[in-house]
Amino acid sequence: MALEREDLGHHLVQQYNEDLEKLHSGVLDMARLVLAQFDDVIGALERGDADVATRVLRRDVEVNTMEVQLDRESQRILARRQPAAGDLRLIFAVIKTVTDLERIGDQAGHVARAVIEIDPVTLGHPQGSLLHLAGLVRGMLLAATEAFARLDATLALEVVRQDRTVNLEYQAGIRQLLTFIMEDPRTTSSVLQLAWTARALERIGDHAKNIAEYVIYMVHGEDVRYTSADERQRIEAAPADQ
């Protein structure tokens, strides 16, 4: 029985509807904050702006606070409402998703630290090579958030598929960064920072993929974390529930 967006508001107990709606929108607020952190830190990377990077590091505490609040709210609903079926899957997906969002926040922090460490004089602008990767990862993060917002398993499946592209782009990015060191060994320290940055971006892609997988679980009740692409396709193509 697939969970649909409007199902959140159809309980006999109005307060329960409000609790679930609030929890769902709380995750979206957290995702928006994480996305803003991501955009800020990528902008800082592009411009070599250590001030913005420092601000991103400071705001990470807000992300952490939201994770704690949403976990607490999930616990409260579990204890007081004993949710079942689609409602239970929603709560489970929320608890898992906020952990991944918090870790995306941490990865944005890693990028921010790299921006602060990079020496723009010796480096020039090889960070441009990471911007394409950042664009792909941003697309995944945005789509995963939209999939969560709309309970859209089709879009979530698309995010899962994109992860492979991001992984290939990451490997290409690392190879490209190595050429900078070969050209001028003095850039080694800064290029290593960029390699960590590339790694952080790839990890953010993994977290976005995880969130997409939770959305598929929440909607269809099927755990697709360790399933083949064919199996995921089968789940998504399953006939509509009665």
Added chain:
Amino acid sequence: MRMIDANTMGTPAVTSGAVPAPALKAEARALDFFYGEVQALRKIDLPVWENRVTALIGPSGCGKSTFLRCFNRMHDIGEGRNRYHGEIVFHPDGVDILHRSVDPIEVRMRIGMVFQKPNPFPKSIFENVAYGLRVRGERSRSAIADRVEAALRDASLWDEVGDRLHDMAFNLSGGQQQRLCIARALATSPELLLFDEPTSALDPNATANIEDLINRLKEKVSILIVTHNMQQAARVSDYTAFMYLGELVEFGDTNVVFTNPKKRQTEDYITGRFG
């Protein structure tokens, strides 16, 4: 003979589960039931697996208690106006317990029942448990005493009443009275126990005792339980059947029914939505 299999049952959505299917204890086959002109059950096919707890859930009036009572031939009282169509086949002997040739008293020896409110007889604790044995014709005092003790132990009541077996049953607390009724049902060594909302009149501690008892009893008997408390169904049962308007909507592994039911009506009921 057509056998019901949890994975291949037809009309209701069957959610396959991790628990391997044990032997069948009983099965309803295309069971209809009529209170006079009113049809209360429609074509129910339901397996009752041996040494497993099967919960029947559904809103008031859905037919779950009516269905449960068919297993004990309780609808026989009704001046001939109540009618069954279909069968309830009891295994391993394959007898249709609804058949006219089958004596309802014999059925009740093999299928015990526990009701919503504890209903001990106005007799001593001992005599309550011994009653069924005497009806069955047991005369040996030592055999009766042994069986009474065993039944009270199985019902987790012996430690509390073993030293006052000849007190009146009404002196027990509500939870103890319900366990006494379970001991009374167990005394004749039934193969299937029917519970009709057995904890709805009990406080949370007494409820926990009964649920714990159900969990242990299933090692010896198969259990069919009607409950209004969905959390109770989720806690105690291995399989769950959701009924609505006299029909079986969905039957499956409780773990699956409570996390990912296949039918919209089931989902709406267990999540407290209006359908």
